[in-house]
Each structure stands twice: as structure tokens, then as C-alpha cells.
Amino acid sequence: MGNTKIYGVIGPIISSVAEAVGLTAKNWNLAMVSPSAISVLLNDRQKYPYFYRSSISDDLYMESYVAIIKHFNWTDVAVVYEASTSYSPSASNFILLLEKNNVTVSSSQGILHTYDETVKNFKDNGVRIIFGLLQITAMQHLACAAYKAGLYGNKYLWVLPGWYYNAWYEISDPKIGCTTDQIYEVINHYLATYRSFNRYDNKTETISGKTPWKVFQYFRSNSLVTHNHDHMKGYTYDAVWILAMALNKTDAELKKRNQSLLDFNYSDKAIMAILNESLTNTSFNGVTGHVCYDGFERIEDVHILQLPDRNDSLEMVPVGIYDIQSKSVSFYKDNPITWPAGVIPKSPPEVLEVRQLISYTAGFIFACLATCGIITAIGFFIFNILHKNQKQLKLSCPRLNNVLIIGCIICYLDVIVFTFETAKIARRHMQILCQAKIWLICTGFTLVYGSLFAKTWRIHKIFTNKTSKAVAIKDWQLIAIVCMLLFIDILIFIIWNQVNPMEEKRYIISTKDGVDPRYKIQSVYYFCSCENLAVWLATICVIKFVLLVFGSFLAFETRNINITGLNDSKYIAFSIYNILIFCILGLIAFITVTVQVTTSYCLISSCIIICTTTTMLMLFVPKILAWKNQWNHVHQNLQLTAIATVAAYNEKCLAxxxxxxxxxxxxxxxxxxxxxxxxxxxxxxxxxxxxxxxxxxxxxxxxxxxxxxxxxxxxxxxxxxxxxxxxxx
Missing domain, CATH: 1.20.1280 (Monooxygenase)
Known part of the structure; x- marks a missing residue:
């Protein structure tokens, strides 16, 4: 250093350089005042005890970001940063600050050259508000990747550093892969935060006796000063004043102790301690505003800037300010923020739930079919009661026929209960509906199939009897079989309801953006389920399947029996086969197309109605036809007998x-x-x-x-x- 004594350093302006110089300055016992080194690493007072800034640090920018987020009630954001020592620490502090303020970071990406993967991650996580801590070149590449992936439009908003130069998005490098218009389409109306000095202020007098406007006019008139980076000039100007005033104050303090700055050497900790305190207590009006410190941090408000339309200006426009004292943001009424969609974006967007319900048309059709089935069943029930003593009906066990008809009516009612899903059901009612659907179909199945099974068992028992003793099977024995099967169902249902009751569950079918960017349209399907549902369904299905297989075996064994008194045996067999086939089809439909609400409803309802109606018609239509044929035969015999008798009477009477x-x-x-x-x-x-x-x-x-x-x-x-x-x- 020669014979020149150095008391402090102005600069450097780049954080990475300042970090290296700062370590050296500590060893040489020198103060540092940087106009723009904002890295949070420089806040480590153990490594950099004598480092100060004339600008604010990244930590204060991060605080302004959080204040903006809270002002607009955003609760979900993404953070992308350049994976380097200059940006990674700031990004880490920012993420911790967001979490502390209950803001969800749905995606945080440190990138080097993985721009496409970063954009894909944004899309997968549905981010809307993206905070970028990147160099300009990296941001250009990222914006290009976002354009190619379709990550742009009025539902996205970027918040970027405010130190980017004007029109930084104008692309001259073909390696970027996008045009200026494409980059602008991505970052259109983005927000930024930056230091808040006003170089056009011609009223406030600074410590130099000149207004900020006059100071900058001097810079513009001086041929040795460049016309770029006006912000940097102001903060460099104030950095010189900060160090100069601290040295003056230190010298005055030393004179009280019969010392002076001339006594300073590079190992004098006492004088350095006084200089350090003088820097902390600095307070004056500079060209960048009032300069003062809170500890080692410059206290300064932060401007909120926005990129205007390209036709208006190339410069960022101030739209608000972050007050460092109140920790809040305010926006200018005379120059408000321009939102691309005309409204403040929401992050996350509000989800508008569209519940997938059964089509009213489908519900009406199947409800009408089920109602017709119930009316038909009631007609058969009346017929069965009125003619229970007729030979054809009496042999087919009319009491068991009544049980079967009741089971058919219950199955039809289950279809009608399913139809209630054409409307939104209150949660407290949905649980009842969930249980009713399972109880009705299982009870109806048991009554219908149990009756058929009992009939088939009776026929099989009679005609496979190899003893000389006649087999007499009473109606109450057949009904007891049905009651036993029903009791098993009721027992399973009671245990099921106590252990794992059915509840309403929610399944998200799809989520898509709405016309208004503040909203997302979510298609959901509410269905009935419970814990261990597969176990309970498997238990019931296994029992029913065993009965179906056994019933099918009995029906096959009695397929060749053709006795007038047992004329419904073959129809019983066909009904059992019919139930087996449609149960399998219904189970497949329930498993495979559950999410397609109307399709699932139509398939399941069709299986129930076709199976129930076919079974009922197979058993009762032959009985009605037999009764009708019997009546025709009697009437014909009566008429012929009467005519023949009258003719014989005439002949005998006259001859x-x-x-x-x-x-x-x-x-x-x-x-x-x-x-x-x-x-x-x-x-x-x-x-x-x-x-x-x-x-x-x-x-x-x-x-x-x-x-x-x-x-x-x-x-x-x-x-x-x-x-x-x-x-x-």
C-alpha cells in the first residue's frame, strides 16, 4: 500500500467480489461501504464485522416480497433461483420467511441449466405467482422455456429483481431460442422491487447542499461519468459520504482522547471500534433519501415497480412502496397496478367445485321404469293372493311367491334410491343414503334369489329321493330358508355399520382453469365408501356367489323335470342363470366405470331392472297363461255340453x-x-x-x-x- 494510509474501502459493487474483499478487509482492520453488494452472506458479522452498505440487503427485499404477498392474500407461491453462492442463501432465507408467515411454497427450484424441468415442475404444481432470483441471461432462458411450455397468460405473474436494466427482455442472442415478443408475452406486467431514491427530487436538500436532481445533472454534464446505471451513481455517491462522515465523527471522538486518525494502524482495534460505532450511528439526507442504519442494515423504503405495456414505455413504472418502518405496502392511486386479466390474481386460485351428478334424464327414465316394475309386481302380488288356492299357484308355493315379489319391489326401490343422486344431498343425509343403497340391493337379492333357491331345493329334494317314503316339504320350511339367508345379511350389516360405517367420500375427477384466472373448475364425484370396504364387499359377494353356484347346480340337476304341477321349475332355473349373469355384469360395471357417474348408474340400474323384471315375468307370466288356458277350456266344454244336451233333449222330447x-x-x-x-x-x-x-x-x-x-x-x-x-x- 506504500506510504498511503487507507482508512476504509468504497465497494465492491458485486456481492461475490465483496465477500472476498470483506474477508481481507477484516484482516486489515478496514471498514467497507458497498453501494450495491446485497448478498445476505455479507450479513454475517463474524466474518464481516466492518461491512456496511449504502443500499439495502436482499433480506429487506425478501421482507418486501412477503409484504406484497400478504397484501394480496396470496398463500401459495413458487420460488426459482440461480444455484450459486450469490442467490442460493437469499432464496433459502426467503423460503424460511415465507413458511414463517404461513405461505406455502409449492415449488422451489435452484437451477443451472435445467430450465425445461423447472417449468414442468411449475405446471405440475399449478403455480400462479413466481418469484425469480436470477441473473438476466438465466431469466431469458427460463422465460423462453416457459413460453414453449405454455406457461404464460393472464393467470401468471412474475416478481423479479428490480435491478434489471430497461428492456432486458429484448433478445439479440439466437441461443436463447425465442423472440423478444415471446419473452415479453411471458413476463408481461411483471412486478419488481428496488431501492426507492428519487433522482428527480429538486426540493429536498442533501448533505452536500444540492438536491438529488442537481447532483444527477452534474453527473450527466461530466464527461467522465457514464450515462448508465443512474441508481448505482446515487448509492455510490452516498457511500462516499457515509464513510467520510464516519471518519470525521471518529476523528472528533479521538481528539477528545488526545488522539487522531493519523494514529490509526491496521491492527488498531480500538480506533476501528470507534469507527464501526460511527458508521452504525450515521444519519443524514443523501441523494438516495435519508441515510441511517438499524445495526448494520440501511433503513430504506422499497419501491414496487411494474413493467408497462410496450407501447407506453420501456422503463419500469413505480406503482407502490414498501414502508420499512410499518412493514406494510401501499399502492399509488394515480398510477395503479395493471393486472393482465383486469382483476387481482389469486394464488392458489379459488376452486369452484362442480359436482358430477346423475343425469336428470337418465334418473327420470330409470325411476319411471322402476315405478312400472313396482306396479307390475303389485299386480302379480294381488293375482297371487286372489288365486292362491288354484292348483297351478298352490303347487308353486304362493307364500314364497309373495316373498319373491316383495324382494323384487325392494330391488326396484334401490334403483329409485340411486336416482336421488341426481341432486346434491346434504352430508348428514348422504350417510343414510349410502347405507340404504347397500341394504336394499342385498335384501332384495336375498328375498328374490332365496325364494328361487328354496323352490329349486324343494324340487331337487323331491325328485332325488331314492326311498319309498314320500318327501313332504312344507311352505314354512322354504320360508325358513329365506329367513336364514336374510338373517345372515342383517347380521353382516349390523357388524359392518358398527365397525366401518359407510360415509360420503370425495374423488377429484379433473381440474381445469376457468375463464376467470382467479378460479379453477374442479369436477368431483361423491361416492359411498368406508374403511375396509373391499373386505366387507368381498364377504357379501362370496356368500352370494356360493349361493348362486349352488343354486345353479340345483337348477341344472332339475332341468329335465317337466311336470304339470311343477311347471315353473325350468323358469326357476332360467331365472337363476339370469341372476348369475347380471350380477357379474353389474359388479364389473361397479368396479370399472365408477367415476363416470351417469354411465355407472345406467349400467347398474339396467342390470337390476332387467334381472328383476325377467325373473318376475318368468315366474308369473306362465302361471297367468296357464290360468287363462284353463278358463278357455272350461268355457268351451260348458258351451259344447249345453248345446249337445239341448239337441238331445229336443230329439227325445219330440220322438x-x-x-x-x-x-x-x-x-x-x-x-x-x-x-x-x-x-x-x-x-x-x-x-x-x-x-x-x-x-x-x-x-x-x-x-x-x-x-x-x-x-x-x-x-x-x-x-x-x-x-x-x-x-x-
């Missing part, structure tokens, strides 16, 4: 005088209604009653005429009404 023969014919005529009665036909209940009645009336009129002409002493054919009271109810 024979054998009184005994005539009396015999009279006896036959008297027995004719009783023959009809023995066929167990209730004439009054059927359409053809009136026609038959009229025919018998006409026969009586003819007999009266014949009686008068032939003078035979014969009586009339008894009217059908004479025997009505004896017919079946």
Missing part, C-alpha cells in the same frame, strides 16, 4: 215317449252347473262370464218354447246364476 230317458236327461241338465263348479272357475271375475250367461238364458227360452209345443213335462236348464254362490271366492 220318444220314454219318460225315464227324459228324466235322465233332466238329471244331466241339473248337474251341468255343478260340473262347472267342480272346475273351480269363478265366472263372475272374468270377461267371458256375460257372454256365457247370455247363451244359457237363450237356451232356457228355447226350452220353454219346446215345452209348450211338445207338451213334455220337462224343466228348464238351470241358470248359471243358480250356482254362483257355490263358486270359489
Amino acid at each position: 220318444s215317449s220314454n219318460v225315464k230317458e227324459v228324466e235322465k236327461l233332466q238329471s244331466v241338465l241339473q248337474q251341468l252347473p255343478h260340473l262347472v263348479v267342480n272346475n273351480k272357475i269363478t265366472y263372475k271375475k272374468y270377461k267371458r262370464y256375460h257372454k256365457l250367461h247370455q247363451e244359457l238364458v237363450n237356451l232356457n227360452i228355447k226350452l220353454k218354447t219346446m215345452k209348450q209345443e211338445s207338451k213334455c213335462g220337462l224343466s228348464e236348464i238351470p241358470s248359471i246364476t243358480d250356482s254362483q254362490q257355490k263358486l270359489d271366492p
